[in-house]
Amino acid sequence: MKDINTETKILEAARTVFISKGMDGARMQEIADEAGINKALLHYYYRSKDQLFRAVFQSVFAGFFQAIKGELDKETPIEQKAETIVMQYTNMLDANPFVPQFLINEINRNPQTLRDVMDSQQFNPSVFLEIFGNNNKSGIDPRQFIVSIIGMMVFPYAARNLVQLIYFNDNIEAYTQFLQERKEFLKQTILKMIQ
Amino acid sequence: MKDINTETKILEAARTVFISKGMDGARMQEIADEAGINKALLHYYYRSKDQLFRAVFQSVFAGFFQAIKGELDKETPIEQKAETIVMQYTNMLDANPFVPQFLINEINRNPQTLRDVMDSQQFNPSVFLEIFGNNNKSGIDPRQFIVSIIGMMVFPYAARNLVQLIYFNDNIEAYTQFLQERKEFLKQTILKMIQ
DNA sequence: TTTTAAATTAACCATTTGGTTAAATCAAAA
DNA sequence: TTTTGATTTAACCAAATGGTTAATTTAAAA
Numbered sequence: 001m002k003d004i005n006t007e008t009k010i011l012e013a014a015r016t017v018f019i020s021k022g023m024d025g026a027r028m029q030e031i032a033d034e035a036g037i038n039k040a041l042l043h044y045y046y047r048s049k050d051q052l053f054r055a056v057f058q059s060v061f062a063g064f065f066q067a068i069k070g071e072l073d074k075e076t077p078i079e080q081k082a083e084t085i086v087m088q089y090t091n092m093l094d095a096n097p098f099v100p101q102f103l104i105n106e107i108n109r110n111p112q113t114l115r116d117v118m119d120s121q122q123f124n125p126s127v128f129l130e131i132f133g134n135n136n137k138s139g140i141d142p143r144q145f146i147v148s149i150i151g152m153m154v155f156p157y158a159a160r161n162l163v164q165l166i167y168f169n170d171n172i173e174a175y176t177q178f179l180q181e182r183k184e185f186l187k188q189t190i191l192k193m194i195q
Numbered sequence: 196m197k198d199i200n201t202e203t204k205i206l207e208a209a210r211t212v213f214i215s216k217g218m219d220g221a222r223m224q225e226i227a228d229e230a231g232i233n234k235a236l237l238h239y240y241y242r243s244k245d246q247l248f249r250a251v252f253q254s255v256f257a258g259f260f261q262a263i264k265g266e267l268d269k270e271t272p273i274e275q276k277a278e279t280i281v282m283q284y285t286n287m288l289d290a291n292p293f294v295p296q297f298l299i300n301e302i303n304r305n306p307q308t309l310r311d312v313m314d315s316q317q318f319n320p321s322v323f324l325e326i327f328g329n330n331n332k333s334g335i336d337p338r339q340f341i342v343s344i345i346g347m348m349v350f351p352y353a354a355r356n357l358v359q360l361i362y363f364n365d366n367i368e369a370y371t372q373f374l375q376e377r378k379e380f381l382k383q384t385i386l387k388m389i390q
Numbered sequence: 391t392t393t394t395a396a397a398t399t400a401a402c403c404a405t406t407t408g409g410t411t412a413a414a415t416c417a418a419a420a
Numbered sequence: 421t422t423t424t425g426a427t428t429t430a431a432c433c434a435a436a437t438g439g440t441t442a443a444t445t446t447a448a449a450a
Contacts, residue, residue, distance in 0.1 A: 022219065024219035024220040104354045105300060107354075107357050108293075115360065118360070144377060147347075147351050147358060148380075148381075150350060151350025155349060159302075160303075161302045162302050167338050178338060
C-alpha cells in the first residue's frame with residue numbers, strides 16, 4: 001500500500017486530459033503518462049476508459065455546480081444576487097476555463113450520462129430558478145434570464161480562441177483585460193435587464 | 196464520369212458526420228456509409244481524413260459567417276440592426292443548431308486551422324465591430340456588446356441537452372417553445388442594453 | 391524473518407481505424 | 421466495336437488503441 005494517493009493521482013490526470021481532449025480525443029496512454037504510471041494501473045483502479053471517464057465527469061459536474069451555488073440561498077435583494085452570481089461564476093471560469101465546454105460536449109455526445117449522474121447524486125436544479133423566481137418586479141421570465149446570463153458568461157471562455165483571433169487579433173493580453181473588464185460590464189448589463 | 200456529384204455527396208456526408216461527432220469522434224467508414232459509397236472513394240477524392248475535415252471546416256466556417264452577415268451594411272438605426280442580427284442569427288441556428296459548437300470545438304482543438312482558413316479566404320472581422328461601433332449613443336463597448344449577444348443566442352443551442360434536462364425536465368416541446376419565445380426576449384434585451 | 395496480499399510493471403493481444411492497392415467497371419472518344 | 425481514362429470496389433495492411441495477463445515489487449502483518 002505504497003502511495004495511498006495513486007487513485008487520486010489517476011483521477012486528476014484523467015481530469016486534465018479528458019477536459020482538454022474530450023472522451024474521444026483522450027488516450028489512456030496519455031493519461032498514464034500524465035499520472036506518471038503504467039497504463040495497466042489505470043485499468044487496475046478503473047476497469048475501463050468509460051468508467052474512468054464517468055468518474056471524471058461526475059466529479060467535474062458536481063464541482064461545477066457546487067462552485068456556482070455559492071451564497072444564493074440568502075434573502076438578499078436581486079441586485080445583490082446578480083453581483084454574487086457574476087463574481088462566483090467568473091471566478092470559477094477563470095480557474096476552470098474549459099469546464100463548461102467539456103460538460104456541454106460530453107452531454108451532447110451522450111445525454112444519458114447526465115441523467116445517470118443526476119439520478120445518482122441528489123441535485124435540485126430548481127434552486128437556480130427560484131433565485132430569480134416569478135416574484136421579481138420586472139416580470140422577466142426567469143429561465144430566459146438565467147440562460148442569458150450563463151450564455152454571456154460562458155461564451156467568451158468557451159470560444160476564447162475564436163473571439164481572441166477575430167476581435168483581438170490574437171492579442172492575449174488584450175483579451176485577458178477584456179475578460180477582466182467584462183465582470184463589471186456583466187453586472188451592469190444584468191441590472192439593465194431587470195429594470 | 197458517372198455521377199458528377201459524388202464529390203459533393205462525400206462533402207455533405209462528411210459535413211453531417213463531422214458536425215455531429217467532431218474530428219476525433221468521426222469515422223471514415225461512417226462518412227462512407229452516410230454517402231452510400233466505398234471507403235476508398237473518400238481517399239480518392241480527398242487524400243486523407245485531415246484534408247476532408249479541412250474542406251468541411253472551411254465550408255462550414257464560410258457558410259456560418261455568410262449566413263449572419265446579412266443586411267448589416269445598411270445605414271439603419273441601431274435598433275433595427277439589433278432586430279436584424281437576432282432574426283438572422285436565430286434563423287441560422289434553427290437550421291444549423293450544432294454548427295457553432297462544432298466550430299468552437301474544432302478551433303479549440305487546433306487553433307491553427309482557423310488562421311489557415313482566414314488567410315486563404317479573405318475575411319474582414321471588423322465589419323461586426325463597426326456595426327455597433329464607437330459612435331453609438333450609449334457608450335457601450337462594442338466588443339462586450341457583440342460577445343454578449345452571440346453568447347446569449349448560441350448558448351441555448353450549444354447546451355441544449357443540458358438546459359433542456361435541468362430547466363425543462365427533458366420536455367422537448369417546452370424547450371422548442373422556449374427557443375421561439377426567446378427571439379422576442381433577445382430583441383427586448385438588446386434594446387435595454389443600449390439604452 | 392517469513393508470509394501475504396496489494397500495487398506495479400513489461401509484454402502481449404484483439405480490435406479498430408486510417409490508408410493503400412490492384413482489379414473491375416463504366417462512359418465517352420476514336 | 422475497341423480503346424482509354426476516370427470512377428468504384430473488395431481485399432488488404434500497418435499503426436494505434438483499449439484492454440489483459442503473468443510476473444515482479446512493495447509494504448505491512450504474522
